[in-house]
Amino acid sequence: MAQSDIIVAIDVGTTKVCTLVAEARQPGKMSIIGIGNVPSQGIRKGVVVNIEETISSISASLEEAERMAGYPIDSAFISIGGGHISSLNSRGVIAVSRADGEITHEDVARVIEAAQAISLPMNREVLHVLPRNFVVDGQEGVQNPAGMTGVRLEVETHVVNAASSAVRNLAKCVAQTGVEVEEIVMSPLAAAEAVLNQDDKELGVCLLDIGGGSTDIAIFVEGSIWHSTVLPIGSSHITNDLAIGLRVPFAVAEKIKKEAYQPITVFEEGTLFEDVSKNGDSIDLDAYGVEKGGLVARESLNQIVEARLNEIFDMVAKEIKKSGQQGLLAGGVVLTGGGSLLPGISEVAKVNLGLPSRIGKPLNVLGLTDGIESPAFVTPVGLILWGIKAREQRELIRVSPMQMWFTGFGKIRKWVKKSFFP
Ligand SMILES: Nc1ncnc2c1ncn2[C@@H]1O[C@H](COP(=O)(O)OP(=O)(O)OP(=O)(O)O)[C@@H](O)[C@H]1O
Ligand SMILES: [Mg+2]
Structure with missing residues (x-):
């Protein structure tokens, strides 16, 4: 090979x-x-x-x-x-170099170079410069300007920088x-x-990868990346809260989160309702290896999990708002990462973010x-x-x-x- x-x-x-x-x-x-x-x-x-x-x-x-x-x-x-990772959108502008106005590939490279000229503190570096679209003499939405004729070439780029x-x-x-x-x-x-496929990106979509220690966000509009960031909070914070709240070791809390958590409130066909069969339910900690652990009411367990989930989605909602695209994400939210395996999380995302939501698989x-x-x-x-x-x-x-x-x-x-x- x-x-x-x-x-x-x-x-x-x-x-x-x-x-x-x-x-x-x-x-x-x-x-x-x-x-x-x-x-x-x-x-x-x-x-x-x-x-x-x-x-x-x-x-x-x-x-x-x-x-x-x-x-x-x-x-x-x-x-x-x-x-430590953050992003911004930056614009580059140049005058087309050839006298006959034909845009060359060198012009394209130059305009992207110009868009990178952002001032960053000494301890930060540019990680990605992703062209979103080009503008030739005021005409927006140009995908590939090389070979076109114009006087002024502009590019909109998404610049990712990191510590x-x-x-x-x-x-x-x-x-x-x-x-x-x-x-x-x-x-x-x-x-x-x-x-994500190109249709999702054209519609406007927010990818949320909920990992162990962080939540990744990537917002696409009009076919290309608009905003990206990483929030320093993830699904292991839920486990930590359970370990403290239930007074159990981290490994036990992790098992309880993965195996015992079931939402009581369910969101289906646009309405919220309570799954009454789960009311009054309890979890036997002894079954998870906690000696004389006793019973924990499902409501208490759920309160701990859902408080942290709501906090994560509040932070995500703020990021979406900050991006200025909250009304334009017709493709909704696509949840990935190990944290997205938590039962009912897609519904929580729908309610908290006010957007359609689905779990994404490779x-x-x-x-x-x-x-x-x-x-x-x-x-x-x-x-x-x-x-x-x-x-x-x-x-x-x-x-x-x-x-x-x-x-x-x-x-x-x-x-x-x-x-x-x-
Ligand atoms: N079945 C499950 N139900 C609930 N949570 C789960 C499940 N499986 C995994 N998780 C949680 O997913 C998290 C790990 O996710 P993932 O593997 O995406 O993280 P990571 O990529 O290692 O971390 P990060 O991206 O934050 O650096 C853990 O907190 C774990 O508890
Ligand atoms: Mg990850």
């Missing part, structure tokens, strides 16, 4: 490090041939807090995936999360395992690749799919799809160096190489 047919993704999450090895023989299609999924250590709220522990988690995940795939991993696409230390620490951990970083990708952008995955069809694996699957596009883009660049503006992938790769592997 040619090395270029293999593509590797490492999702370094707060609760798990998941490595996927995929074969990408046809453009846009892939088949999973190796999975390495291990509990993560050394990561808190999506950020590396202990280098040694993170390296050993990544190594364990790589080994498992290599063994399954029968392939030694030498390079990979890596996800990055954490509350340099967090990016460097993650890259360092991966490099220490002997794997070259092909690209570092903001996790909500990767997740969106796996579950689309078009072939091969070893056992286990990874879950919404918890959307980020690593999306990372592979992102990687396939990035490589196709590089191929295009080789054929026509002028095409590099398309996604800025080439630039980002160069930046990663320059920053971490000088």
Whole structure:
């Protein structure tokens, strides 16, 4: 198998490090041939807090995936999360260089360069510059201006930036395992690749990946990314609350959250009603290994879970409002991440955000799919799809160096190489 047919993704999450090895023989299609999924250590709220522990988690995940795939991993696409990531939309403007007004690919590269000229504090770095659309002499919505005629070229871009230390620490951990970083990708952008189609993006949609320590948000309008961020709160905060509220160890609280929680209030066909069969119900803590744990009323358990869920969705609602697109998301909310497996969460999202809501699962995955069809694996699957596009883009660049503006992938790769592997 040619090395270029293999593509590797490492999702370094707060609760798990998941490595996927995929074969990408046809453009846009892939088949999973190796999975390495291990509990993560050394990561808190999506950020590396202990280098040694993170390296050993990544190594364990790589080994498992290599063994399954029968392939030694030498390079990979890596996800990055954490509350330090933020985004903004920036506009670049240039005068077309040729006297006859024909826009060249160099003009396109130049205008994207101009859009990147934002002032960032010293400790922050640009992670992605994603062109949203171009404007030629005032005409909006141009997808590819090269070859068109005009005097003034503008571009609207989505610029993602992150704390340099967090990016460097993650890259360092991966490099220490002997794997070259092909690209570092903001996790909500990767997740969106796996579950959203172009129709969702045209309609306006909000992707919410509720992980263990963070909640990723990516809002798309008119076909392209408009707002993206990572909130430092996730499903493990629910577990923590249960551990404190019920006075049980974290592992027991995790089990109770996954196995015992059932919403009493159900939202169906536009109305809220109480599932009376669950009223007065109780959970026997002894059954979860808590000695003389006794009974806990379902209402008490639910109060703890739902208070935190409401807090998470309140924060999400604020982000959506901040994006200025709350009235324009006809495609609603797509929930992913391990946190989206909580029963009734889609209904809670519907009520709290006032938007249609569904659970997203990875689309078009072939091969070893056992286990990874879950919404918890959307980020690593999306990372592979992102990687396939990035490589196709590089191929295009080789054929026509002028095409590099398309996604800025080439630039980002160069930046990663320059920053971490000088
Ligand atoms: N069946 C389930 N029901 C409820 N919650 C679940 C279920 N399965 C997993 N979770 C929760 O999902 C969370 C882990 O999600 P995920 O694997 O997406 O996180 P991660 O990618 O490691 O973290 P992050 O993206 O925040 O860095 C955990 O808090 C876990 O309790
Ligand atoms: Mg995650």
